[in-house]
Amino acid sequence: MNNSPCPEKRFARSLSLLAFACACIGQTVQADAMPDAGPADQAWRDASKAPEERAELLLAAMSREEKVALVSSTNPEDTDALRYLGIPALTRVDASAGLRGDYNVTAFPVPLALAATFNKELGHEMGAAIGKEARQKAWNVILGPTMDVARSPLNGRITESFGEDPVLNGWMGAKVAEGMESQHTIAQIKHYTVYNQEWDRLVLDIEVSDRALQEVYNLPFHIAINEGGADSVMGSYPRINGTFACENFDLLENFLKANPNFKGYVGTDDDAAKDKIAQVNAGIDSMALIHRPIPMEAFFDGTVSDERIDEATRRMLFATFENGLFDHPLPEQKAEVVTTPEHLTLAKQIAEEGTVLLKNADDFLPLDKNVSVAVIGPTAKDMVTGVQGSTYVRPGDYLTPVDAIRRAVEGSGEVVVAQGTLGDVTLPAVPAEAFKTRLGEPGLKVEYFDNAEWQGLPKHKDVVSHLDFHGKPIESLPENWSARYTGTITSPSTGLVRFSARTAGHIEVIIDGKTVIDGRRSESAFFQGDGGHYTYPIQGTVMMEAGRPVDIEVRYTRLGARWNHEVRLGWQPESLIPAAVEAAKQADVAVIFVNQVSGEEMDRDNLNLVGDQPQLIEAVSAANPNTIVVLNTPGAVLMPWLDDVKAVFQIWYPGAEGGSSFADILFGDSEPGGRLPLTFPASEAQGPQLYQGGGHIAYPEGVFVGYRYFDLKGQEPLFPFGFGLSYTDFDYSLLRLTTIDQGPARVKVNVKNTGDRAGSDVVQVYLGELPTTMVDTPIRKLVAFERVYLKSGEEKTVTLEIPEESFNYWSEADKKWIRPTGEMPVYIGRSSRDIQLDGTMVVN
Numbered sequence: 001m002n003n004s005p006c007p008e009k010r011f012a013r014s015l016s017l018l019a020f021a022c023a024c025i026g027q028t029v030q031a032d033a034m035p036d037a038g039p040a041d042q043a044w045r046d047a048s049k050a051p052e053e054r055a056e057l058l059l060a061a062m063s064r065e066e067k068v069a070l071v072s073s074t075n076p077e078d079t080d081a082l083r084y085l086g087i088p089a090l091t092r093v094d095a096s097a098g099l100r101g102d103y104n105v106t107a108f109p110v111p112l113a114l115a116a117t118f119n120k121e122l123g124h125e126m127g128a129a130i131g132k133e134a135r136q137k138a139w140n141v142i143l144g145p146t147m148d149v150a151r152s153p154l155n156g157r158i159t160e161s162f163g164e165d166p167v168l169n170g171w172m173g174a175k176v177a178e179g180m181e182s183q184h185t186i187a188q189i190k191h192y193t194v195y196n197q198e199w200d201r202l203v204l205d206i207e208v209s210d211r212a213l214q215e216v217y218n219l220p221f222h223i224a225i226n227e228g229g230a231d232s233v234m235g236s237y238p239r240i241n242g243t244f245a246c247e248n249f250d251l252l253e254n255f256l257k258a259n260p261n262f263k264g265y266v267g268t269d270d271d272a273a274k275d276k277i278a279q280v281n282a283g284i285d286s287m288a289l290i291h292r293p294i295p296m297e298a299f300f301d302g303t304v305s306d307e308r309i310d311e312a313t314r315r316m317l318f319a320t321f322e323n324g325l326f327d328h329p330l331p332e333q334k335a336e337v338v339t340t341p342e343h344l345t346l347a348k349q350i351a352e353e354g355t356v357l358l359k360n361a362d363d364f365l366p367l368d369k370n371v372s373v374a375v376i377g378p379t380a381k382d383m384v385t386g387v388q389g390s391t392y393v394r395p396g397d398y399l400t401p402v403d404a405i406r407r408a409v410e411g412s413g414e415v416v417v418a419q420g421t422l423g424d425v426t427l428p429a430v431p432a433e434a435f436k437t438r439l440g441e442p443g444l445k446v447e448y449f450d451n452a453e454w455q456g457l458p459k460h461k462d463v464v465s466h467l468d469f470h471g472k473p474i475e476s477l478p479e480n481w482s483a484r485y486t487g488t489i490t491s492p493s494t495g496l497v498r499f500s501a502r503t504a505g506h507i508e509v510i511i512d513g514k515t516v517i518d519g520r521r522s523e524s525a526f527f528q529g530d531g532g533h534y535t536y537p538i539q540g541t542v543m544m545e546a547g548r549p550v551d552i553e554v555r556y557t558r559l560g561a562r563w564n565h566e567v568r569l570g571w572q573p574e575s576l577i578p579a580a581v582e583a584a585k586q587a588d589v590a591v592i593f594v595n596q597v598s599g600e601e602m603d604r605d606n607l608n609l610v611g612d613q614p615q616l617i618e619a620v621s622a623a624n625p626n627t628i629v630v631l632n633t634p635g636a637v638l639m640p641w642l643d644d645v646k647a648v649f650q651i652w653y654p655g656a657e658g659g660s661s662f663a664d665i666l667f668g669d670s671e672p673g674g675r676l677p678l679t680f681p682a683s684e685a686q687g688p689q690l691y692q693g694g695g696h697i698a699y700p701e702g703v704f705v706g707y708r709y710f711d712l713k714g715q716e717p718l719f720p721f722g723f724g725l726s727y728t729d730f731d732y733s734l735l736r737l738t739t740i741d742q743g744p745a746r747v748k749v750n751v752k753n754t755g756d757r758a759g760s761d762v763v764q765v766y767l768g769e770l771p772t773t774m775v776d777t778p779i780r781k782l783v784a785f786e787r788v789y790l791k792s793g794e795e796k797t798v799t800l801e802i803p804e805e806s807f808n809y810w811s812e813a814d815k816k817w818i819r820p821t822g823e824m825p826v827y828i829g830r831s832s833r834d835i836q837l838d839g840t841m842v843v844n
């Protein structure tokens with residue numbers, strides 16, 4: 001069989017590619033129209049051949065230009081000319097929680113909620129559902145799942161991946177990727193590696209040990225590759241020990257690609273690294289996400305070797321064959337509606353199994369339906385459904401929590417609604433009539449400085465009617481300038497006044513001698529549009545008296561901003577709390593939803609609930625002892641009010657089925673299945689040292705990430721990793737452990753539902769300290785988990801496998817994995833701190 005294209009086709013194809021290459025290096029050439037599909041007898045089109053063989057055959061038939069077109073393509077049109085070879089255009093979509101940007105898709109709960117299910121099968125199903133929707137919308141490469149270990153509770157992208165434990169992260173990612181790839185899409189797991197915060201993400205340098213890299217940050221990727229068969233990996237933004245992750249030969253070639261199970265390709269991230277060709281030479285195979293010009297000469301003048309181009313091409317072709325992209329072409333047209341009742345049912349199940357019940361005093365829950373409920377907070381279309389940024393998914397027309405609660409009690413109970421709080425939002429600008437200069441003129445006096453630190457004499461003075469600008473207010477100011485605004489502010493009402501500052505730079509707002517706002521933003525909003533509509537204001541509150549002017553001083557510096565010059569000082573002078581308190585007093589039960597947004601370039605400032613939400617909880621719980629708090633937050637918040645409320649739920653960002661799943665749980669039609677994939681600290685002093693600015697951070701805690709750190713330091717968290725209450729009770733007995741010589745170890749344990757309702761529990765297997773004196777190992781680390789469903793009174797034997805790699809540690813001296821032998825403690829927990837049974841395993 002002749003695999004070469006016929007000469008005239010080959011000529012047309014070369015011309016088209018030549019045009020591509022020349023265009024890339026700034027020249028033009030006249031080319032024929034794009035060639036049509038090539039002959040069906042090209043050997044690599046034979047689907048009965050193994051993907052490796054097909055990739056090799058095709059590689060051998062490709063010209064340099066064709067290979068370069070594939071690896072350097074940044075959009076599907078770049079590879080149009082390759083269609084002659086049967087190579088499909090690669091169309092890429094962000095989709096860690098559903099398809100970003102498209103309409104009529106399923107908005108699943110965020111991946112952290114999926115992690116809270118500790119249910120691998122649900123991971124596979126969610127991946128498969130996203131993969132199916134992706135293909136129908138004509139996408140064949142999914143930029144996800146995200147598998148970044150949650151080191152910092154403040155990380156803006158914390159809900160995009162699967163929490164603080166590398167094994168949980170790895171298995172959930174493996175299953176999601178496996179599900180996606182079952183639908184003839186390529187899953188690009190991301191972000192390799194050590195991507196744990198948003199502050200300064202494009203320049204940050206992280207100092208991390210090789211052992212922590214291997215045992216914590218890289219491990220999820222290896223599990224996803226080995227157990228889930230993921231065929232593509234996206235590099236991350238930060239520098240790791242001085243070298244950008246996407247330019248890091250050691251990490252990419254020596255660690256990642258050294259895994260014989262990984263035959264697919266590594267892609268770069270959008271803004272990653274500065275030197276695109278250094279990336280290719282360090283092991284980046286696909287440059288797809290680069291939105292800037294690629295110096296194409298490097299592919300033709302020897303800067304990038306033939307071997308490197310071949311390796312990159314081979315890896316991309318392998319992933320394409322392996323996942324059936326050649327044999328299953330995308331539809332010509334995107335389908336209009338791809339969400340289905342089945343996918344929504346799945347989203348609901350994930351939301352339910354991912355909802356964590358943190359407190360249920362006196363077994364107060366579930367509620368009877370003949371009850372009067374005050375529903376308070378953002379419970380309507382203002383519910384936060386997803387994370388802002390590239391993982392945001394449009395929720396469509398969803399059933400809101402308040403409507404779902406109404407529906408549940410219809411005919412038996414009653415619902416009163418009170419807004420109580422607007423949640424985490426940018427407030428409308430303080431109007432001009434609220435301000436007066438100290439001379440009594442309307443507005444605020446402003447002094448502009450031509451430096452970032454209010455130094456010297458002001459360059460300009462003025463009076464502004466209000467504080468709401470976008471862009472330089474005075475053209476002649478330098479890029480880094482500062483300003484001071486002074487005067488008085490008068491509230492039209494008495495009580496708690498809430499303020500918000502949208503800004504790019506640093507802003508401090510002092511009202512009546514109290515610092516109400518003090519914080520920095522590099523930008524006030526990211527990825528608006530198909531990346532969500534949430535903004536990133538700094539919030540504060542202060543008590544004010546109607547009609548009494550008080551001093552206000554606002555200090556703004558543009559230092560720390562990325563693109564914009566921006567301030568909007570917003571307020572909400574009339575507190576919504578008193579009306580919520582009245583509503584709560586009249587009801588049997590008060591349910592308060594609170595929220596906090598987060599996302600890309602949106603790390604949280606601290607663990608406090610923002611705005612007036614803590615005060616709302618305090619006031620409502622004082623008025624009604626049966627108060628239930630629902631945290632629609634990206635994870636841990638401080639809960640100074642915890643003792644005053646009856647129950648607390650953590651619902652993460654629950655997607656389109658957040659309302660219906662919550663109402664079903666509240667009234668006991670379903671149970672809250674979630675277990676925490678993160679430790680909830682009791683104070684900000686707990687946990688490892690977080691970023692202090694300056695573009696550099698060290699991770700001295702090494703492998704002691706998450707609960708391992710709390711165990712090591714003897715810190716008592718508010719809620720431990722793996723924790724979550726059920727509406728029923730479970731009893732654990734009969735732990736049986738195998739001795740291991742080779743292969744995985746087996747653990748058997750009996751679990752009985754001793755309560756009077758059906759329910760499910762998550763059996764968590766932790767390995768104790770390894771018998772080695774060479775390194776310190778975690779007091780407990782998760783090695784296996786399984787969700788078990790039990791009817792009332794039912795007992796089951798649960799069998800779990802501990803993969804043999806779990807017994808290894810990474811030796812920095814030997815640069816390899818070492819397996820110590822001897823006795824190892826094994827713990828069966830209902831959380832990392834609630835150990836039900838323990839035993840000893842002998843490893844030979």
Ligand code: BGC
Pocket residue numbers: 094143190269270271289390
């Ligand atoms: C994010 C990636 C995402 C990419 C494309 C980047 O900023 O880090 O996760 O896949 O944008 O949207």
